[in-house]
Amino acid sequence: MNTPVEGFSKLSKAKKIDWIATNCTKDPENTRQLLEQYWNSDQKVQKLHDEFIENTISNYYLPFAIAPNFLINGDYLAIPMAIEESSVVAAASKAAKFWLERGGFKTEILGTEKVGQVHFIYKGDKKKLSDFFTLLKPKLLKSVSSITQSMEKRGGGINNIELRDLSNEIEGYHQLHCTFETLDAMGANFINSCLEQFAKTLKEQAISFEAFTEEEKNIEVVMSILSNYVPNCLVKAEVSCPISDLGNSDMPAEQFAEKFVQAVNIAKAEPYRAVTHNKGIMNGIDAVVLATGNDFRAVEAGVHAYAAKDGRYSSLTYAKIEDGIFKFWIEVPLALGTVGGLTTLHPLVKLALEILQNPTAKELMQIVAVAGLAQNFAAVRSLVTTGIQKGHMKMHLLNMLNQMGATENEKKQLVEYFKSHMVTNASVKEALEKIKSK
Numbered sequence: 513m514n515t516p517v518e519g520f521s522k523l524s525k526a527k528k529i530d531w532i533a534t535n536c537t538k539d540p541e542n543t544r545q546l547l548e549q550y551w552n553s554d555q556k557v558q559k560l561h562d563e564f565i566e567n568t569i570s571n572y573y574l575p576f577a578i579a580p581n582f583l584i585n586g587d588y589l590a591i592p593m594a595i596e597e598s599s600v601v602a603a604a605s606k607a608a609k610f611w612l613e614r615g616g617f618k619t620e621i622l623g624t625e626k627v628g629q630v631h632f633i634y635k636g637d638k639k640k641l642s643d644f645f646t647l648l649k650p651k652l653l654k655s656v657s658s659i660t661q662s663m664e665k666r667g668g669g670i671n672n673i674e675l676r677d678l679s680n681e682i683e684g685y686h687q688l689h690c691t692f693e694t695l696d697a698m699g700a701n702f703i704n705s706c707l708e709q710f711a712k713t714l715k716e717q718a719i720s721f722e723a724f725t726e727e728e729k730n731i732e733v734v735m736s737i738l739s740n741y742v743p744n745c746l747v748k749a750e751v752s753c754p755i756s757d758l759g760n761s762d763m764p765a766e767q768f769a770e771k772f773v774q775a776v777n778i779a780k781a782e783p784y785r786a787v788t789h790n791k792g793i794m795n796g797i798d799a800v801v802l803a804t805g806n807d808f809r810a811v812e813a814g815v816h817a818y819a820a821k822d823g824r825y826s827s828l829t830y831a832k833i834e835d836g837i838f839k840f841w842i843e844v845p846l847a848l849g850t851v852g853g854l855t856t857l858h859p860l861v862k863l864a865l866e867i868l869q870n871p872t873a874k875e876l877m878q879i880v881a882v883a884g885l886a887q888n889f890a891a892v893r894s895l896v897t898t899g900i901q902k903g904h905m906k907m908h909l910l911n912m913l914n915q916m917g918a919t920e921n922e923k924k925q926l927v928e929y930f931k932s933h934m935v936t937n938a939s940v941k942e943a944l945e946k947i948k949s950k
């Protein structure tokens with residue numbers, strides 16, 4: 513049924529939809545209606561969406577939600593989140609409310625440095641290459657002056673360029689390891705433009721370097737690209753309170769604090785647990801990153817690399833009890849932007865940033881880290897007390913009822929019923945069938 517197509521990108525949207533519906537689905541008319549159903553009724557907004565990416569045939573919606581009551585460094589914020597998973601927004605909101613009465617969240621920027629590299633092969637005399645780089649470095653910086661001019665006026669630009677020898681990993685492999693400050697921009701285009709010019713200058717200058725042999729002059733540039741691993745673009749978020757403030761109906765305060773610390777320590781020591789532990793953190797982080805128009809794939813890649821920086825994958829959060837005080841914190845690399853990209857194009861991204869009081873990139877780093885910490889606190893708190901399923905499955909209840917075709921009246925009855933009963937797929941199905949049979 514599905515066959516190759518020539519020139520798909522050149523087809524009109526209507527013809528793209530017609531081809532997909534006819535060649536890739538069993539009910540073409542239903543497919544057309546579904547895709548059209550998710551178009552924006554405002555043609556101007558829809559055209560904007562159509563031009564974000566290639567071969568657009570419709571919009572794919574995610575819920576856009578708010579987690580309120582966050583107290584961060586003394587300021588109150590409601591945090592926008594875009595995510596499809598049940599219980600994430602509720603958990604973040606619950607954690608925010610819990611810490612609202614205990615001093616809130618404190619944050620600190622530990623660094624904002626970003627990285628890019630020119631990867632090249634040179635198989636000659638390494639001393640000659642080192643001498644060449646000493647002469648080359650100022651020429652590299654000069655070669656990108658037109659690119660960096662605007663960024664430098666705002667206080668950013670290139671921090672440093674290093675020559676690195678990795679020939680023990682791959683024969684002849686070296687790199688220009690470059691660090692940048694991009695301020696409120698995520699900076700990918702700026703960094704990549706600089707790197708590509710560095711590569712061009714590297715090759716040109718090598719040809720005229722007299723100490724090189726003809727073979728050594730022929731430096732092979734493999735690629736020039738930014739890195740999404742940004743261990744020096746780092747933010748810390750933390751909460752703390754006396755142990756006595758942790759008491760609740762589920763467990764005595766001291767027992768809760770000790771179990772919580774042990775749970776985090778297990779995630780530090782056991783990679784199988786750490787992956788799920790950190791996935792919960794990313795529930796909060798990704799939801800805010802996506803809502804603010806940032807690249808959650810880049811953030812995910814960099815965060816997980818950082819979690820393995822010591823040679824074993826481990827927890828991103830830490831917890832300890834010290835002098836009767838419970839402390840819980842996260843250190844996480846976040847390369848984010850509040851200008852450029854979708855931040856001025858996507859209407860909901862603009863709104864999300866407005867809700868967050870139009871933060872700088874540094875401020876957004878802190879907000880996102882808090883969302884991750886809050887999410888992790890809520891998850892670990894559930895795990896060491898009632899268990900994760902009790903709260904999660906109740907939040908998932910409406911999804912289950914919708915899948916089972918429950919009416920609004922049936923949903924209302926069952927939501928009330930399951931306030932005091934365990935939610936499982938089987939128990940929900942059985943309860944719904946009982947109502948329908950009456």
